[in-house]
Amino acid sequence: MIESPVLHEIVAETKAESLIMVLRARFEVVPTDVTGTIRLLRDLGELDRLLVAAVRCHDLEAFRGCMRP
16 A cells, blocks of 8 residues: 555544544534644544544543543
8 A cells, every 4th residue: 555645644634623523513612722632633543542532522521531642
């Protein structure tokens, strides 16, 4: 498989925006520090892990606890 930095960037941005969409659907308002941190992530595995956390967490504070510093 060919590794493409451009494709990786597009996939990461798409996953980040999907994650933010899930958070907004669940919690309505998502603070800009959370969305900003998510938008900086480029590790696809981390974005997948956070997407699962966004679905499972009971509230936004629990999700914040899942975010790594």
